[in-house]
Amino acid sequence: MSRIIQINEFSFDQMISNPRILIIGKHEFRKTILITEILDYLNAKESRGSLYIFASDSNAQYYSDFQEIKIMHEFNDNKIAEILVENNNKIIIFDGIIDTNFKNNDYFREILLCGQQHRITLIIIAQYISSISKDFRSKFDYIFIFQDNTEKELMQIYDTYRTVSDFEQFYNLFNTIISNCCAAILDKTQYTDDIDKKIFYYGMFDKSNNVLNVSSDSGQLKSELVSVTTFDDCSNHISQNYSSGLNISYFDNNYNLSLSLNMINVNNDSIVKLITEHILSIKKIELEKIKYEKSCLKNKDIN
Incomplete structure (x- = not known):
């Protein structure tokens, strides 16, 4: 069930x-x-x-x-x-x-x-x-x-x-x-x-x-999100499996992002939304890591 x-x-x-x-x-x-x-x-x-x-x-x-x-x-x-x-x-x-x-x-x-x-x-x-x-x-x-x-x-x-x-x-x-x-x-x-x-x-x-x-099917829990952990992997997975287009725009120095995702072969809007949010989260985490590493280098130079 x-x-x-x-x-x-x-x-x-x-x-x-x-x-x-x-x-x-x-x-x-x-x-x-x-x-x-x-x-x-x-x-x-x-x-x-x-x-x-x-x-x-x-x-x-x-x-x-x-x-x-x-x-x-x-x-x-x-x-x-x-x-x-x-x-x-x-x-x-x-x-x-x-x-x-x-x-x-x-x-x-x-x-x-x-x-x-x-x-x-x-x-x-x-x-x-x-x-x-x-x-x-x-x-x-x-x-x-x-x-x-x-x-x-x-x-x-x-x-x-x-x-x-x-x-x-x-x-x-x-x-x-x-x-x-x-x-x-x-x-x-x-x-x-x-x-x-x-x-x-x-x-x-x-x-x-x-x-x-x-989603749970016969006790087997499975995610409808894409189980990948980098932006490049996300992009490749979507291109190979969903024939979709992916565009990212940068708005400001705080790394606010805009992402558009066209899922040609997917009719389930909830899947589209979840995958979109997942990609955004991955990209933001990558950018936050870059900011953090730059901050560490800056503090190291000051010290």
Whole structure:
């Protein structure tokens, strides 16, 4: 039996106060943008208070724009003890320094298990979920899952959170979201069997439509989007399979784009729209990466 599952775009407005956020995947510019958006949202919603960043040497470079913040390169028990007694909102980011050994650290346990009592918003960034102790994986409120996770990693994520009935459904659903929408989000604050209320996508860029339609046929989830990850691949795929024309125009230095797509052999307007949005997202991600790399080079020259 075929059905359509609607996956909605995640809104920061739906986050609870002082959430515990886990971000899984290799650290690159997309996760930097996500963290910046989270911080901007928290600052606009209410005074975010103090910001503390604990990042490995290799990941510290991604916080070069946070010039007023001193980045600590290792977990410091004395500093954490000071943070816990502060009587204000606090955001703590652990990037690439948390591993399974932290399950026995009393300060880390206090932050993760009782952070809301201390008015702490906790953001942990890990390349793999296996670097987080099994005792702690279920304690997060929101889990952002980026690309680069193997089937084995997705199996561990599935075994931890069990958001859908079987792994095959989970695997196909998450591959669909991650390959086309930047990241998938599990909302663990929702106690419901409705998939569309606990699984979302993070799109990074504004879109005219904030719903991703995923078709299901006999339990096999499949996307009607083109499963390619570069603009050139998109263009080649469309030319070979849809006999279409593709035009892109640049409007300004902020990389605002205009795209027209003629799908000669496709009668389904929703497919045309989804493929169009996917191509736009890919092109914007490529351009944002160029901007980010140029910014890094500029900062390096200044330093």
